[in-house]
Amino acid sequence: MEIPKTNYSEIASKYDEARADWKLPLDEDLADLARKRSPVFALDVGCGTGNYIRAQVAHQKSLVHWSAAEPSLDMLSFARDKLPEVSFVECPAEHLTFSTGEFDYIYSSFSVHHFEDKACAFDEMTRVLKPDGMIKRVNI
Numbered sequence: 001m002e003i004p005k006t007n008y009s010e011i012a013s014k015y016d017e018a019r020a021d022w023k024l025p026l027d028e029d030l031a032d033l034a035r036k037r038s039p040v041f042a043l044d045v046g047c048g049t050g051n052y053i054r055a056q057v058a059h060q061k062s063l064v065h066w067s068a069a070e071p072s073l074d075m076l077s078f079a080r081d082k083l084p085e086v087s088f089v090e091c092p093a094e095h096l097t098f099s100t101g102e103f104d105y106i107y108s109s110f111s112v113h114h115f116e117d118k119a120c121a122f123d124e125m126t127r128v129l130k131p132d133g134m135i136k137r138v139n140i
Contacts (some may be wrong), residue, residue, distance in 0.1 A: 024055035029136055033105055034063040043103045044068040045093050045125060046111025050079030053086055067103070069096055093121035098128045109138035 034040045040063060044053050047068035056064065066083070070076050071092040080088050091097045093108070093115050106125050115121040125135055 024052060026059040027052075027056055027107070027136070029134060030056060030064065030105055030107070031060060033134065034060055037104065038063050040064045040104045041102060041130075042066055042105040042107065043096075043098065043125075043128065045096070045106060045108040045121075046070060046114065047079055047088070048072075048075050048110075050083045050086065050088075052107065052109060053079075054082055057083065057085075064105075067098065069093065069098075092116070094124060096124045096128050100127050101130050102128050104130055104133045106133065106135045107138075108136070112137060112139055 042064050047070045053066050067087040069089050069091050073090050076088050089097055094117050106129055
């Protein structure tokens with residue numbers, strides 16, 4: 001069964017309104033990693049408007065250096081406005097424009113079903129992950 005594609009350029013301006021009451025908790029896996037090594041270099045793949053990163057910055061601002069990948073330039077525009085300190089890159093998960101072994105932690109939520117080539121996307125995430133790093137995928 002093929003999942004219909006969402007045009008995020010069309011919904012970007014209203015994306016956060018629909019999620020205004022979402023309270024994102026501390027990511028315990030990321031916090032545990034930050035207790036072991038600091039700073040943590042983290043990547044959010046399919047970051048949307050940056051809601052997850054914004055929540056995590058509020059919980060542990062100085063412990064994590066954030067980068068984010070998102071294929072929708074319109075979604076990135078909203079994320080950049082919220083989080084000017086984060087390095088945002090317009091790219092799909094299948095073609096991450098980061099160096100091999102750059103990240104300690106990679107997070108992806110609500111986006112895997114949008115990946116055109118899931119195997120390629122996870123190969124790319126594995127490529128940019130440090131050998132002892134962690135990938136966390138959340139789909140709800």
